[in-house]
Amino acid sequence: MTIAKGDKLPDASFKRFGADGMIDVSSPDLFAGRKVVVFAVPGAFTPTCHEQHLPGFVQHAADLKAKGVDAVVCVAVNDPFVLKAWGDASNLNDAVTLLSDGNGTFTKAIGMDIDLAGPFLGVRSKRYAMIVDDGVVSEIMVEDNPGAVASSGAEQVLAKL
Ligand code: BEZ
Numbered sequence: 526m527t528i529a530k531g532d533k534l535p536d537a538s539f540k541r542f543g544a545d546g547m548i549d550v551s552s553p554d555l556f557a558g559r560k561v562v563v564f565a566v567p568g569a570f571t572p573t574c575h576e577q578h579l580p581g582f583v584q585h586a587a588d589l590k591a592k593g594v595d596a597v598v599c600v601a602v603n604d605p606f607v608l609k610a611w612g613d614a615s616n617l618n619d620a621v622t623l624l625s626d627g628n629g630t631f632t633k634a635i636g637m638d639i640d641l642a643g644p645f646l647g648v649r650s651k652r653y654a655m656i657v658d659d660g661v662v663s664e665i666m667v668e669d670n671p672g673a674v675a676s677s678g679a680e681q682v683l684a685k686l
Contacts, residue, residue: 527636533661537631539600539624542609550624552631556660559595562682564654565637567671568646569603569611569623577674578652579615585679586620592686594656598622602629602638602649626650639671654682 528534539550555561564582566574582589582597589597597620601608605625612623632638632650639651654677655665664685666676 526634528655528662528665530662530665534657535631535634537626537634539626539631540605541622541624542605542612547605552660555596555598556657558659560593560659561657562589562594562597562654563600563657564597564652564677564679564682565600565632565650566652567601567639567641567649569601569607570614571646573652573672573674574601575611575615578678579611579621581674581679583615583617583620585683586618588683589679589686592683594686596622598624600624600626600631600650602626602632637667641671653677656682656685 534552537552541548541550566578568574586597599621603625604627608623608625626632629638629648637651637653638648641649652668652671653666656663666681668675668677
């Protein structure tokens with residue numbers, strides 16, 4: 526199944542690092558009663574993700590929150606330790622939460638997995654952004670080219686709010 530506008534997200538669990546170590550994040554914790562912007566990247570530290578996609582959401586986090594967004598999260602099929610290092614290197618200022626979907630369970634469940642064996646990344650996530658209201662997808666933008674940000678950037682998400 527490929528997730529689409531109007532669908533409810535499946536239950537899932539993620540991991541993230543907080544001040545005291547690794548934390549489990551469940552989808553009800555994340556989505557229940559909240560408006561959440563989820564964007565996903567093929568990989569931490571890859572050029573487009575590191576230089577364009579993530580910085581755009583950090584830069585526009587206050588604008589997103591001014592339009593009613595409770596949280597901005599970034600999902601990647603990377604292990605939690607890599608995501609911690611990416612966060613440490615990215616001046617997040619608590620604007621964006623990096624969520625590890627290390628086994629790709631959530632990504633596969635919503636049909637957003639992509640085989641990036643060519644550039645030696647293995648199975649990862651497509652690049653996309655979605656607006657999620659109380660666990661239901663109200664907008665989703667998926668990139669045809671995982672190496673580019675054309676429809677899934679912070680400015681495009683802002684225009685949909
Ligand atoms: C990137 O620059 O984000 C990227 C590189 C290779 C494959 C997918 C994405």
